[in-house]
Amino acid sequence: MINVTFPDGAVRQYEAGVSALDVAKSISEGLARKVLAASVNGQVWDATRPINEDATLKLLTWDDTDGKSTFWHSSAHLMAEAVETMFPGVKFWVGPAIDRGFYYDMDLGGKQIGEDDLKALEKKMNELAKQNNAYQRKEIAKAEAIKYFEEKGDEYKLDLLQNLNDGEITFYTQGQFTDLCRGPHIPTTGSIKAIKLMSIAGAYWKGDEKNKQLTRIYGITFPNQKELDEYLLMLEEAKKRDHRKLGKELSIYTMDDDVGQGLIMWLPNGTIIIEELEKLAKETEAEAGYKRVVTPHIAKESMYLTSGHLPYYADSMYPPMELEGEKYYLRSMNCPHHHKIFAAEPKSYRDLPYRVAEYGTVYRYEQSGELFGLMRVRCLHMNDAHIYCTKEQFAAEFKAVNDMYLKYFKIFGIDKYVMRLSLHSKEKLGVKYVNEPELWLETEALVRDVMTEAGIPFIEVQDEAAFYGPKIDVQIWSVIGREFTLATNQVDFSQGRSFKLQYTTQDNTSETPLIIHRAPLGTHERFIGFLLEHYAGKLPVWLAPLQVKILPISEKFIPYCQEVQRQLRKAGVRVEVDERNEKIGKKIREAELGKVPYMAVVGEREMAENKLGLRRQGKGDIGAQAVDEFLNMILEEIRERKSGE
């Protein structure tokens, strides 16, 4: 007999060799039907795998993250079985569970598949699921495994086997399909009741674009149809707040084939948002001791050789223009110009920290397939600044930048993000990163310490640094789940030396400053794209392109409305009168759909009492108010940059 300890601390005795599924059955049949996998001594196991020793046991169901991912991983195998049935000779690479569903990468031997194939595969998967086949685990010797896949001619699984040893190799079989897999899996295919194959994509083998491209099929499954329907509905809802849709509906920006891919033209509404953001940045930066500068969008090749952009970043730059025997590049970053500003006049330690800020326009030649609405474009406006400081000043300056983020995030109510310490990768020194192994480690430690001391939670990721140093990136997600860096705070130990930037110390010697590159508001493009989604288009009053819409009940009240408009405009409020010959219901509806924060209905009563019949977007009628009373209220809301709800 063995002792099985449950999450609540209860201990029950079972015969050795009992499976988690048996345990579940001993509790209730209903529970047994729901069990997908089990956590045995903290490891996720097949629910059917025998437990031979004392163990702590947690039964995993659809409600557990590990239960879901086991379910999805098993679904990937089910899909593979369907694929193999329909396309004999297919070779498989890997098929993991992901945040939402699963995928499987495969080599279809040059065969192209399309959406019709997905439908056929779904149908096949449903048939196979109904067979209710068991997922059977088998431990297997390496030699035998190699033999199996050699006979099958599957070089991908053979590649996987290279890194595995005897004793850690298992095969899983369900129905007619056998796969090299560490598991675990759900007990039987029958619990997969609702299946949706989402898309086909190319995926480079091992994620390297020099390798062959495999076919990847994404799918998702659920234990019942209702949850699948809900999931698909949720995706539909998310699309409604997609910044590309809102950007069009609210006339924020436009693009044009004749202008070029990834080149945003900001319409008047979008431009208002830009100007408000810049106002916020300029106020904040002035307060924090930054000086503003303005620099050109191009520079000669020589500067980008000095900066390291041409050796390390050339792929992301537009090709040069030649004139008068010189090559000029459109800039992809503002830093070199700012370094020249630093170098323009001699600096002493008394001038440091020297902080220069510019809403800098940069151009990046992003590959066409990477462009994405406002989030990934080829011309961007960065909330850029560079801080030149001594080593001693670094920690305080770096922290001050982090505080600036947090201050901004509070204003915008941004709370779903991850701070990421992006480190270099040793293998790519001299290729992607400047070749200074010691300095990398030193500055990475410096940043790590600042973050730890400030008590700001962060994660560390290899091979994500800038070419000139490590950075803290703030990661956010678009409504369709794509991850982006919203803001960034970077250390640069390299360009100061390349540009021979120096300051005179107290001892009258020369030192090279450390440089911080920072963009707490990221770029206008990505930040506004993010804000549109974050607010679902319902921007707070201070950012709203149109803040108040005055809606006359009939044309008799237009002169009064225009007078109110004059008053509000004089105070700096963005206001318009809906003078159209329409009924009030329609004017309200359109203002609501246009996401105008305040609507002022004006009829006989309001005009007689010098009032406005107010509505708040999304909330409906909030009662009548005197014009100056309303003006004071909205001015305060704007001044305080209140977030609305």
Next chain:
RNA sequence: GCCACUUUAGCUCAGCUGGUAGAGCAACUGAUUUGUAAUCAGUAGGUCGUUGGUUCGAUUCCGACAAGUGGCUCCA
């Protein structure tokens, strides 16, 4: 850049197996002068992304190119 898909009026979308296109909203005109999420009527608007090919005939079939979308690689 690579894989898959999409592209019809300003917007959202119909258009079965090839016989040169339709709706709703928006726009314009007129009527109505309106009290908290769509007043009624009329008018105008499209060489069906571009370009080759197949065909008596192409929005429809095939190819190329462009842009967009979902991924991969890459990134603020």
